[in-house]
Amino acid sequence: MILFKDSIHALPMTQINIQTNFNSISEIVSALKSGEAGDNVDLYKFNLKGVDLNGTNLNKINFVNANLQDADLRGANLQDADLRGANLQGANLQDANLQGAYLNRTNLEEANLEGTNLDGATLKLSRYNSQTKWSENFAYKSSGAVGPGANLGGAYLNTVNLQYADLQKTNFLGAYLSGADLTGANLEGARLSGADLRLAFLTGACLRNARLNNTDLRGVDLRAADLSNVEMENIQNIAGADFSMVYGMSDRLQAMLLSRPASEIDVWNAYTRRTTRESLG
Numbered sequence: 613m614i615l616f617k618d619s620i621h622a623l624p625m626t627q628i629n630i631q632t633n634f635n636s637i638s639e640i641v642s643a644l645k646s647g648e649a650g651d652n653v654d655l656y657k658f659n660l661k662g663v664d665l666n667g668t669n670l671n672k673i674n675f676v677n678a679n680l681q682d683a684d685l686r687g688a689n690l691q692d693a694d695l696r697g698a699n700l701q702g703a704n705l706q707d708a709n710l711q712g713a714y715l716n717r718t719n720l721e722e723a724n725l726e727g728t729n730l731d732g733a734t735l736k737l738s739r740y741n742s743q744t745k746w747s748e749n750f751a752y753k754s755s756g757a758v759g760p761g762a763n764l765g766g767a768y769l770n771t772v773n774l775q776y777a778d779l780q781k782t783n784f785l786g787a788y789l790s791g792a793d794l795t796g797a798n799l800e801g802a803r804l805s806g807a808d809l810r811l812a813f814l815t816g817a818c819l820r821n822a823r824l825n826n827t828d829l830r831g832v833d834l835r836a837a838d839l840s841n842v843e844m845e846n847i848q849n850i851a852g853a854d855f856s857m858v859y860g861m862s863d864r865l866q867a868m869l870l871s872r873p874a875s876e877i878d879v880w881n882a883y884t885r886r887t888t889r890e891s892l893g
Contacts, residue, residue: 637663644668720744720757721778730755737769741778758782805843820860829853831881835891839865847872851879856891866892 637660643649645668652672659679667687677697685705692712699719707727718738724745735752740759746752754763760778765785769792776796786806796816805825813833820840824847831852840860850872855861870877870892877889884891 641665644670644673721759725750737772739774739777742780831883833881833883834858835884844868849876850888851876852881853888854881854884854886854891855888856884856886 637658640649640655640658641660641663644653644665647669652674654674655678656674657677658675660683661679662682662684663680664684665688666684668685669689670685670693671689672692673690673694675693675695675698678695679699680695680703681699682702683700683704685703685708688705688708690705690708690710690713693710694714695718696714696716697718698715700723701719702722704724705728706724708725709729710725710733711729712732713730714734715738716734716736718735720735720738721741722743723740725747726745728747730747730750734756736756738757740746740752740757742760744752744759752759753761756764756767758764758772758774758777758779759782760780761782762779763783764787765783766787767784768788769784770788771791771793772789773793774797775793777794777798779794779797779799779802781801782799782803784802784804784807787804788808789804789812790808790810792809792812794812794814794817797814798818799814799822800818800820802819802822804827805823806827807824808828809824809832810828811831814837815833816836817834818838819842820838821842823843825843825845826848827844828848829850832850832854834853834855836857836859838860839858842860842865844865847869850869855869870889872888877892878887880887881891
């Protein structure tokens with residue numbers, strides 16, 4: 613395996629095979645385009661923001677956690693490439709070959725994937741938004757990717773980081789979101805009924821018109837969240853939930869929450885240091 617200079621990927625010594633040593637990003641790009649770099653290149657955590665790799669053969673390259681924001685990857689061959697955790701925000705992947713590529717937890721917000729071959733690619737927890745462009749007929753909403761309208765019913769998303777994500781009308785029915793960070797996320801119209809939201813962070817999140825029926829809200833941080841027209845029927849438990857500074861909460865909903873047993877509303881939130889009753893005023 614080729615290990616470029618300054619790469620910080622830790623590999624067993626038996627796997628290190630330094631054939632070429634490049635000193636700058638421009639040299640790396642030139643080597644990739646010319647084919648001089650060879651196969652199985654390691655670009656773990658490299659900053660390749662805005663690079664032009666249009667039409668380049670990048671087969672099986674390791675781009676784990678690399679920054680490829682705004683990169684030009686049109687027509688590139690990324691078959692079996694490892695792009696887990698990579699930042700592809702705003703990247704142009706039009707007509708690229710991503711067959712069998714690993715795109716788990718990749719940022720695909722504003723990316724252009726029109727005409728891209730995604731056969732066999734894995735997109736679990738990759739993030740997209742309303743500006744992401746997809747190949748026609750690709751079922752991205754059921755691909756495991758996370759974004760507006762995604763089907764994530766029953767998904768295991770415990771402790772996932774979805775800060776400020778666009779999750780409008782996303783299906784989280786019965787999903788496991790314990791400890792998830794949804795700070796500032798747009799969950800307008802999302803379906804969260806039956807979800808496990810224990811200890812989740814929803815600070816400043818938009819839950820307008822969302823459905824949270826039969827959810828577990830123990831220890832959830834809802835400070836400054838928008839609860840306009842939210843549905844909260846048959847809540848499982850709100851012990852330690854913090855509703856401080858929420859807006860849009862109806863008098864009916866507030867009264868219903870305050871009518872919960874003392875064993876719930878007098879529980880202290882270890883993170884915000886107030887009880888649920890105090891947070892409800």
